[in-house]
Amino acid sequence: MSGEWTRRVLVVEDQAALRVLVCEMLAQRGWETAAAADAAEATRLFAEFDPDALMTDIDLGSRPSGAELAAMLSQLAPHLGVVFLSSYPRAAAGAKAMGIERAVFVSKQDLGSPDDLVAALERALSSRPAPEVEIPAAADPLGELTRHQLEVLEMIARGWSNDQIAAASSSTVRAVERSVSRIFDRLGVTGDASVSPRVAAATLYLSAVGPARDSSR
Known part of the structure; x- marks a missing residue:
């Protein structure tokens, strides 16, 4: 097989129009997407879809929040890249975005093109930890x-x-x-x-x- 394959992102956003728009923008850049309106739906989709990355709003209109969802899914899948796409002020997310190591924060107000989303996903995925291993x-x-x-x-x-x-x-x-x-x-x-x-x-x-x-x- 070649090294090329389609990466998957789980998009979690409670605003339907924005959820559809984000999925369309990522699909234009070759990503396979699955969408959920809240954390409960995202959790059900997670095992079936097996995403490489999670892109979620912080405030999903109900609990668990996007931050709680990201923390839970990151425990299940340490490889998961996490991007918070939110209206929260950047400072409110904290130095570590919502306490999630290596998560990437993107402001909805600053979102301009599909390339912005892809760049955020690339940063999140490239920062996944690589445990050290002894070899000859x-x-x-x-x-x-x-x-x-x-x-x-x-x-x-x-x-x-x-x-x-x-x-x-x-x-x-x-x-x-x-x-x-x-x-x-x-x-x-x-x-x-x-x-x-x-x-x-x-x-x-x-x-x-x-x-x-x-x-x-």
Whole structure:
């Protein structure tokens, strides 16, 4: 597979017209969207939609608030990028937007184009934490990967498909696709259309740590 895939954002906004507009703006920039009017609906959609990012108003007209929703979903999915799109004054959101680490705040009053929304999402996603992991000194090309990503890369090096990786890790294929895409990005193997990023990533792994044994055979 290539490193290209469609990213997903869950949009939570109690004003119907704005909710539709935001989804349309993001769809124009290639994002797949799901929309919810409140936190309860967003929570129901979350597991089914499996978003990469959450874009929510802070005041949803009912409880839980957007901030409470973001805190809850971030606990369930640490990879989740969070963008608050709100009429709140920036100062009221706090230095850490509503107490959420690495969340991005965008004022509705300052919103000008779909590019503003996409830029905020990119900032939120690029700031996700990457746990440190010890790897051999000879494996420097893999130094940016988390332990989980190294495990997925090992299975790629065995020649496993995403379906096989999902089954072995008790995960969904979509979650594996997300991990594989991030691995390719971190290894920088997606720039040359003439080279399969899967082969290039496997080659880097094998060069760093040696042959990967396929225990499934």
